[in-house]
Amino acid sequence: MVHIKYFLPAVLFSFLFLLPVAEKVHAADIYDSKILVELANDPFWMQLLVYEKTKSGKFSAKSAISSPSFFLSDKGSEDPHAELKATIDAFFKLDAGLPNEHAQCVFRARYIWLNGKLELDKYLPQKIDCSEYDNWTGYNQVKSLSVVYATGYLGNPASYYGHLLLKLNGDGSEGKQRLEDVTVNFGAIVPENESMLPYVIKGLVGSYDAGFTHHQYFYHSHNYGQNELRNLWEYELDIGPSDVELILAHIWELRGKKYRYFFLNKNCAYRMAEIISLANGIDVVPPQDYWVLPQTIIQNLSQNTINDENVVLNKSIVPSRQSILYEGFKELNVAEREILLGLINRKITYDSPEFISLKVENKYRLLDVIMDYYQYMIIKNSDSESDILESQYRLALSMRFTLPAAPRVEPAKQIVGPESGRKASYSSFGFLNNKSSSETAIQLHIRPAYYDELDYGAAHVAHAGLAMGELSLLIENGRVDLHQLSIVNVKAVNSNATGLPNDSRRGWMLNIGVEQLNEQCSPDCLVPRVEAGTGLSWTNNASRYLVSGYVIAGAQKNIFDYGVFDVSFQSDLSLTLSETVRAVAKARVATGLSDVNSRYIYSFHLRKELNVNSDVRLALTKNEGSSIGLTFGHYW
Structure with missing residues (x-):
């Protein structure tokens, strides 16, 4: 029961606003002041105003939104009580002829929530028809919500760790209708032609505005799955209609409103987590926000339960064009691959005995892969080559139609979802013995994110690595020394490349940080270093191993006459020995441009994985001196 300070019939209350008065009348004054204070301090009201959380998990008195139009009180961004009273006052105002600009329509989530708390509809002098809002929501056609996770993309630093979207599922969305569903995105507002270095720096320090936008799902499916070749994982939420309505209304309120964008924490993952946490019983916002990763939100969501039921109702994947090709190619046997290569190189035709003699089911599989190949090549190649590729695709398609009707043969091995992986951050403790000094030091290691060549998992690139802010310390005889600091360390490989024409095996690497020059002078020869390289990789069908070769250019501080610039040739062997054991061996020859002597590293x-979130590691290094290390690690 709502406590009313003064009970007035709705009609009499309407006249109150029409009478000339000496002092301004506040609609909020009809409600008990204690009730308003409680509502103003309610965590849900704070969420609707997008007040930032402190490290303790409590809400601060400061909204994340910088747009003045989001607040009805001059003090609304810092005073939730003042904003509550101003909101109630605005709801009771009469329509001035622009109904869609009335507060009941503009601040729809506030209206729905406060109506449930204060029974506004009983006392409002006028209930406004919000036609634009109704049209945006499809007149209650949105029946459920899905969180969509786009896997990482190494072509853009802001997308290294993946990206989150929120999909508004229409009634019975399937096929074409599914692609027409509205999808909500959060991202930085970046000027056109912004170069990479300013982009990264501004993203780290919060110099960009950001906001929510929305497009049809087709736009994101094409951009991520076709252009950037990223898998899209969809997690449909098992939440009630009232939660769906409230989240939709809040997204409506946030359109065009500006935030400050921080690449590491107040990013797409954090803001999407805020949105879906409006649903009753869902809490996926990480307790600490020094860095927030999309995969962490997906893992939190998959572990979230409401009344002992998982909040994820359904999980599905829209594989990228590249993933479809690679998974299908893995299903082909050696003979089928030879026929495939012959067809692509036009050394054999569909009338050749090699193809005609295949069983029908083998023809299905082979034709599906060759069509996937041409579609993949059409995306990668220039317009001048697309006509030829299109004609070859249509030829394969026509051959497929000559066979008896049958569904596409799906790969036997299904792609593992990102929710199945380990946690994103890593720390370890162990010992490092330096053979040159015969000393053993305690080694402490921390990697805020994300993965390396030994612990890649679900939603990561096999045999690749991506780390930022990785730090290693040595403690010996009461002395603490910096052993290594990687500001950014990326190794990008195409470990699934088919070897078919124009399916590149090329990879690249980038490392910026501080490291020991060699093991002999460690820990007293710390130097800043930048290196970048390019190379090629080869793997077997099961991706149990990867052989890579790189040419690397590096620059570092000149100490001990090693010079500033050097060129290196490096070979890597990455092995998957079992489901829980992996190994990486590397050999490098480095030659300084001003020094004829070469260094061999x-x-x-x-x-060895102990469980999904812990491991033990052995490291052997020879770089003039030699060392051996043993560490125990934990993911968190």
């Missing part, structure tokens, strides 16, 4: 790393 060797390393071997072995990892």
Whole structure:
């Protein structure tokens, strides 16, 4: 029961606003002041105003939104009580001829929530028809919501760790209708032609505005799945109609409103987590926000339950064009691959005995893969080559139609979802013995994100690595030394490349940080270093191993006459020995441009997974001196 300070019939209350008065009348004054204070301090009201959370998990008195139009009180961005009273006052105003600009329509989520708390509809002098809002929501056609996770994309630093979207599922969305569903996105507002370095720096320090936008799902499916070749994982939420309505209304309120964008924490993952946490019983916002990753939100969501039922109702994947090709190619046997290559190179035709003699089911599989190949090549190649590729695709398609009707043969091995992986951050403790000094030091290691060549998992690129802010310390005889700091360390490989024409095996690497020059002078020869390289990789069908070769250009501080610039040739061997054991061996020859002497650097790393969130590692290094290390790690 709502406590009313003064009970007035709705008609009499309407006249109150029409009478000339000496002092301004506040609609909020009809409600008990204690009730208003309680509502103003309610965490849900704070969420609707997008007040930032402190490290303790409590709400601060400051909204994340910088747009003045989001607040009805001059103090609304810092005073939730003042904003509550101003909101109630605005709801009771009469329509001035622009109904869609009335507060009942503009601040729809506030209206729905406050109506449930204060029974506004009983006392409002006028209930406004919000036609634009109704049209945007499809007149209650949105029946459920899905969180969509786009896997990482190494072509853009802001997308290294993946991206989150929120999909508004229409009634019975399937096929074409599914692609027409509205999808909500959060991202930085970046000027056109912004170069990479300013983009990264501004994203880290919060110099960009950001906001929510929406497009049809087709737009994102094409951009991520076709252009950037990223898998899209969809997690449909098992929440009630009232939660769906409230989240939709809040998204409506946030359209065009500006935030400050921070690449590491107040990013797409954090803001999407805020949105879906409006649903009753869902809490996926990480307790600490020094860095927030999309995969972490997906893992939190998959572990979230309401009344002992998982909040994820359904999970599905829209594989990228590249993933479809690679998974299908893995299903082909050696003979089928030879026929495939012959067809692509036009050394054999569909009338050749090699193809005609195949069983029908083998023809299905082969034709599906060759059509996937041409569609993949059409995306990758220029317009001048697309006509030829299109004609070859249509030829394969026509051959497929000559066979008896049958569904596409799906790969036997299904792609593992990102919710199944380990946690994103890593720390370890162990010992490092330097053979040159015969000293053993305690080694502490922390990697805020994300993965390396030994612990890649679900939603990561096999045999690749991506780390930022990785730090290693040595403690010996009461002395603490910095052993290594990687500001950014990326190794991009195409470990699933088919070897078919124009399916590149090329990869690249980038490392910016501080490291010990060699093991002999460690820990007293710390130097800043930048290196970048390019190379090629080869793997077997099961991706149990990867052989890579790189040419690397590097620059570092000149100490001990090593010079500033050097060129290196490096070979890597990455092995998956079992489901829980992986190893990486590397050999490098580095030559300084001002020094004829070459340096030879060797390393071997072995990892044994103890459980999904812990491991033990062995590291052997020879770089003038030699060292051996043993560490125990935990993911968090």
